[in-house]
Amino acid sequence: xxxxxxxxxxxxxxxxxxxxxxxxxxxxxxxxxxxxxxxxxxxxxxxxxxxxxxxxxxxxxxxxxxxxxxxxxxxxxxxxxxxxxxxxxxxxxxxxxxxxxxxxxxxxxxxxxxxxxxxxxxxxxxxxxxxxxxxxxxxxxxxxxxxxxxxxxxxxxxxxxxxxxxxxxxxxxxxxxxxxxxxxxxxxxxxxxxxxxxxxxxxxxxxxxxxxxxxxxxxxxxxxxxxxxxxxxxxxxxxxxxxxxxxxxxxxxxxxxxxxxxxxxxxxxxxxxxxxxxxxxxxxxxxxxxxxxxxxxxxxxxxxxxxxxxxxxxxxxxxxxxxxxxxxxxxxxxxxxxxxxxxxxxxxxxxxxxxxxxxxxxxxxxxxxxxxxxxxxxxxxxxxxxxxxxxxxxxxxxxxxxxxxxxxxxxxxxxxxxxxxxxxxxxxxxxxxxxxxxxxxxxxxxxxxxxxxxxxxxxxxxxxxxxxxxxxxxxxxxxxxxxxxxxxxxxx
Numbered sequence: 098x099x100x101x102x103x104x105x106x107x108x109x110x111x112x113x114x115x116x117x118x119x120x121x122x123x124x125x126x127x128x129x130x131x132x133x134x135x136x137x138x139x140x141x142x143x144x145x146x147x148x149x150x151x152x153x154x155x156x157x158x159x160x161x162x163x164x165x166x167x168x169x170x171x172x173x174x175x176x177x178x179x180x181x182x183x184x185x186x187x188x189x190x191x192x193x194x195x196x197x198x199x200x201x202x203x204x205x206x207x208x209x210x211x212x213x214x215x216x217x218x219x220x221x222x223x224x225x226x227x228x229x230x231x232x233x234x235x236x237x238x239x240x241x242x243x244x245x246x247x248x249x250x251x252x253x254x255x256x257x258x259x260x261x262x263x264x265x266x267x268x269x270x271x272x273x274x275x276x277x278x279x280x281x282x283x284x285x286x287x288x289x290x291x292x293x294x295x296x297x298x299x300x301x302x303x304x305x306x307x308x309x310x311x312x313x314x315x316x317x318x319x320x321x322x323x324x325x326x327x328x329x330x331x332x333x334x335x336x337x338x339x340x341x342x343x344x345x346x347x348x349x350x351x352x353x354x355x356x357x358x359x360x361x362x363x364x365x366x367x368x369x370x371x372x373x374x375x376x377x378x379x380x381x382x383x384x385x386x387x388x389x390x391x392x393x394x395x396x397x398x399x400x401x402x403x404x405x406x407x408x409x410x411x412x413x414x415x416x417x418x419x420x421x422x423x424x425x426x427x428x429x430x431x432x433x434x435x436x437x438x439x440x441x442x443x444x445x446x447x448x449x450x451x452x453x454x455x456x457x458x459x460x461x462x463x464x465x466x467x468x469x470x471x472x473x474x475x476x477x478x479x480x481x482x483x484x485x486x487x488x489x490x491x492x493x494x495x496x497x498x499x500x501x502x503x504x505x506x507x508x509x510x511x512x513x514x515x516x517x518x519x520x521x522x523x524x525x526x527x528x529x530x531x532x533x534x535x536x537x538x539x540x541x542x543x544x545x546x547x548x549x550x551x552x553x554x555x556x557x558x559x560x561x562x563x564x565x566x567x568x569x570x571x572x573x574x575x576x577x578x579x580x581x582x583x584x585x586x587x588x589x
Contacts, residue, residue, distance in 0.1 A: 111139035111237025134159035139261035181238030209255025213241035219390030263363030285370035307386035310364030316352030403483035473497035
């Protein structure tokens with residue numbers, strides 16, 4: 098009998114946490130189970146971007162519920178992403194530490210660009226068009242706008258305005274006035290101004306809206322005006338219905354769930370601003386978004402990892418010397434095999450090391466002087482589809498310190514919490530690059546590595562070492578460079 102293992106996607110959003118479980122059968126996903134927990138994270142984010150203890154407790158309660166549902170799942174079949182509120186929270190590490198105690202699965206904090214990309218993939222895998230389409234998603238803290246065709250995004254952006262933070266900023270007392278509405282609308286349009294020209298130039302034929310805010314506005318539109326598509330006219334009518342009641346806390350509308358009463362005005366303002374700035378004529382609600390995109394990405398990663406395409410695209414863009422980086426990767430695989438068990442490394446560690454090797458010279462397009470700093474800056478500030486914020490930071494930091502002196506204070510300044518095995522990974526990367534710095538592949542089979550706790554022993558064939566005296570001198574210098582990492586490099 099054919100087995101169809103289940104895959105779970107968890108979306109830790111600013112308003113709600115969502116869990117979706119499905120299985121892939123003959124190229125299609127069958128939805129087996131859905132859970133939704135209201136956590137109102139964005140409402141618990143103060144002006145200094147610290148999550149309140151109450152908001153954290155609500156989130157942990159939801160994660161405990163999800164953990165119970167996912168008890169029988171292997172970690173490889175559960176994908177978890179956190180969006181706007183958690184990626185902007187200054188006490189994110191405190192939250193993640195507490196979450197780890199009750200939720201055993203890895204929480205990946207993703208950028209706004211990555212969120213937008215996954216939203217588009219969620220739509221693209223279910224709705225097919227032959228032309229450009231505009232996809233809009235209004236969340237609790239941010240709004241994503243994507244133009245794409247088939248499975249490829251052409252433009253994507255994430256703006257830091259959502260239904261919760263817009264409502265809190267302009268209607269904190271709950272009173273609905275025309276003056277406040279107009280002030281909020283101008284602010285929203287200002288936030289969109291920077292993307293307007295490029296989006297209008299790219300163009301689209303259909304417009305789709307996803308997630309809770311647009312779903313609610315569509316429900317209100319259908320309940321009162323029997324229309325399935327949202328237009329600027331229908332949004333204006335919905336505004337009139339809302340403002341007739343004057344107080345957010347008293348809002349009662351057909352199609353408006355009680356839990357969205359305190360945030361719907363902010364979402365309405367954002368959508369009207371988008372309609373006006375982009376001259377949208379009509380929008381249709383779509384029931385697929387981030388979770389579905391995450392689900393498909395998790396399934397497709399078995400055959401194709403989009404991160405590999407991201408790395409290859411960067412290498413092509415910055416005309417990387419691929420023969421040189423391939424040699425470094427070959428050396429890394431040899432060194433990794435010798436240290437994997439003793440240093441408790443895994444295949445993901447090797448993957449990140451090889452990516453760092455492929456990208457460590459992208460900064461040559463700026464200047465060879467300070468190359469490691471230029472390369473690290475490019476990687477940290479580029480859009481890297483498929484990468485989480487944590488992975489992007491790790492990749493950038495490995496590249497930042499692949500050569501010259503290492504200052505622990507600089508590393509600590511980059512990491513709130515230094516990743517496990519970072520010092521060991523950096524050591525292997527530095528050694529592999531040193532062994533290939535002449536850009537002519539050297540037979541590193543003459544170099545034997547043995548790892549034990551914080552000591553790395555390098556055994557060199559005597560004749561080979563004599564013929565490579567400069568390399569031997571470089572390794573002696575590396576002994577001093579690695580001291581701040583608390584790695585003892587022994588040359589035998």
